[in-house]
Amino acid sequence: MKRILVLYYSQGGHTAHITRAIKQAIDTEGHQCDMMHVHEALSAGVDFDQYDAVAVGSCVLYGSYHASLFELVERYQNELAKLPNSFYSVNVVARNPEKRNPDNNKYLQKFIELSPWKPQQVKVIAGKVNYPAWKWYDRLMIQMIMKMTDGPTDPTSVIDYTDYEDVAEYGRGLIKLAS
Ligand SMILES: Cc1cc2nc3c(=O)[nH]c(=O)nc-3n(C[C@H](O)[C@H](O)[C@H](O)COP(=O)(O)O)c2cc1C
Known part of the structure; x- marks a missing residue:
């Protein structure tokens, strides 16, 4: 059984809803997925040693991401890089299928540019x-x-x-x- 951690930032609840769907897909296959809001991760800390992989996801707000997301990736860049890792960006520009291609999604590219942690795998998800x-x-x-x-x-x-x-x-x- 694999253990997967998903850290997410959601402002209005939709990224949390998407993250629950990710968790459900993992749990249904007989594996374990724990999800934690970025704010909780920052205040309570994270035991990365428990996990076999980690994903970080966030909604886009005004062309960028909430400051707490950058605080998280600054603080945990080494821990994130040590595990198989992935990042997903939730935005409404991605309602257009071509903007779901990470190379064509400026918000995904912006995250890669600004984050000290360079995710191994990336995903763009259309929001609400x-x-x-x-x-x-x-x-x-x-x-x-x-x-x-x-x-x-x-x-x-x-x-x-x-x-x-x-x-x-x-x-x-x-x-x-x-x-
Ligand atoms: C204040 C605000 C700013 C947003 N700015 C953008 C934006 O610049 N580009 C974009 O594609 N979507 C933008 N969105 C859309 C959100 O990324 C989308 O609604 C997402 O599903 C919100 O997720 P949440 O409910 O987890 O916060 C914005 C939404 C809000 C509320």
Whole structure:
């Protein structure tokens, strides 16, 4: 049995939801997946020795990632690099299939550029538009981004772009990575 740790940053809950789907895919195959929010990892610490592989995932916020994600990869860069490792980026630009190619996704490239830990494997996952759940200024800003990229601008829109079969496949891929 392989033990896999997934550290994730989620602001509005969707990256947490995706991470639960990854965990489910791993657990269903008879392996063990533990998931931990980046904030919890930073405050409680992480025992990397328990694991055969590690993944780190985060949503994109305003073209980058929350500062705590960079704090995590700074602090644990050696531990992350010692295990088979992977990074996944959740963003709504990836609703366009060509932007799910890591080479074409600027947010994924940005992470690789800024992070002292260079992930062995990377993945881009399309996230969720959830205008009603967002604060008014976030809604306004994202509507502007969407207007520029031909996306939905209706403030009542709730659209989940995540391909859950692909997410499950990513989870099963982490088992292979750990083997
Ligand atoms: C404040 C804010 C800023 C965002 N900025 C971007 C962005 O620059 N590019 C993008 O593709 N998606 C952007 N998104 C979309 C999120 O990455 C997407 O909604 C994701 O599913 C959110 O995950 P979470 O619920 O775990 O926070 C933004 C969302 C919010 C709320």
